[in-house]
Amino acid sequence: IPEDIIGKVFDPFFTTKGPAGSGLGLASVHGIISALGGHVTVTSIPGSGTTITIALPPVEVASPPMIATKRDTTPTRTGRRVILVDDDDDVREATAQFIRERGFEVVEASTAYEGLAAMAQSPPDVLVTDIVMPGGMNGLDLADLTRQEFPGVAVVLMSAYADALIPDRSPMPHRLVCKPISTDDLLDALEHAGQEGT
Known part of the structure; x- marks a missing residue:
């Protein structure tokens, strides 16, 4: 080089x-x-x-428990594991709480790169990401990269500026939820994305 x-x-x-x-x-x-x-x-x-x-820094591996613990019987949904990416802490935390209350496991990330790192460690069923984010990679870039590198992960995009940002991306391979977020729309997108796995 x-x-x-x-x-x-x-x-x-x-x-x-x-x-x-x-x-x-x-x-x-x-x-x-x-x-x-x-x-x-x-x-x-x-x-x-x-x-x-x-x-990479060393990782401490916990020893397995000597006594078997009771299996968690908390009900989960079809798309049970979600990675949620949003740089707005308040929006991300409120959205994560809503998703968890509906039975999903949620991993939060504040940047697209953190979301990629989380996927590299353990790919989720669904990626939910805001479109407009700082740091050199936005939600559309993350969604496209996810589709290339993790084709089994469904993607749900969130944005308050969807019409301006993606006027030429129809039909899109990803689901879209407009901000301010309707909880019904978000839950519908999560359940359908989890079922489709696309």
Whole structure:
């Protein structure tokens, strides 16, 4: 990798492949590793090769319990595990509480990269993500990347600006819930997305 380019390889949407590349591959790797508390570096010698080094913090593995615990009999829905991504803490927490009260397990993330990291650890049944988010990757980018990397994960998009942001994306492969969120619409989207798995 030329010296004038090596500092840009982790930038979102930077690519040397033209239209054939999305520019999200290494940016996604960097975001996931950072969200997991690690770091990634790249060294390159033109004509010899490139080395990408990933360092992750150690993880403590809990010992299995000596006595079997009673199995949780809490009822769950078809799409029982949801990753919820929204940079607005108040909206995310209120939405997560509503989803949990309907029997789903919810993992919260405040950025698209945190959502990717959570999916890399354990893919959910459904990804619910806001569209407008800071950090170099928005909800549409996350939805498209999820469809490529985790094709079994259903996607539900949320936005207060849906008409302006996605006028040319109809028909979309994802379900859409407009903000302010109707709880009936959100629950309907979750249940249908979980059943379809698309």
